Amino acid sequence: MTSTIDKSKPYFPLAGGANDGWSNEEEATATCFCGAVQLKFPTQGPGLLNSFICNCTDCHKITASMFASNFSIADSHLTHVRGQSNLSKFSQSKTIASGHTMTNYFCQTCGTLMYRVGTRWPGASVLRIGTVDDFHLHETKLKPKVEQFVEERVGWLRGAEGIEQVEGHYNF
């Protein structure tokens, strides 16, 4: 694949309303599309728990796209820099096979889904790789390690190269 964009170093393209995202060796920010909500998280363990692609049917709906690219952060390591009171939440359990509840936290202003919290995984929040301001991290530290629910992947996309592919839930 050829590209004229150098993603081998920190890279902060114009992406939404905020321009104050940052990263360093240990931490980085994730910001919603309008800029009202910003999170800070660690880019390695123990705070960074995992990174994965999900093709499940819920992820089609909640991304308005075909899959979600996620990473999990221990709540003890997640900081709301701003906008926590500007988050709306929506919970449901109808589509969760285990019967657990997933709660989605959206920016009230622009609708960006910032993270999900599941009763199956207390103490962790599932953030979205696409909200991370340093796009270099999408390629490196936050690159997914697993792709799950591959049986639901739309036929015109191929799986991510070089990572484990699993049907249904990956057991993290």
Ligand SMILES: [Zn+2]
């Ligand atoms: Zn927003």
Ligand SMILES: [Zn+2]
């Ligand atoms: Zn999913």
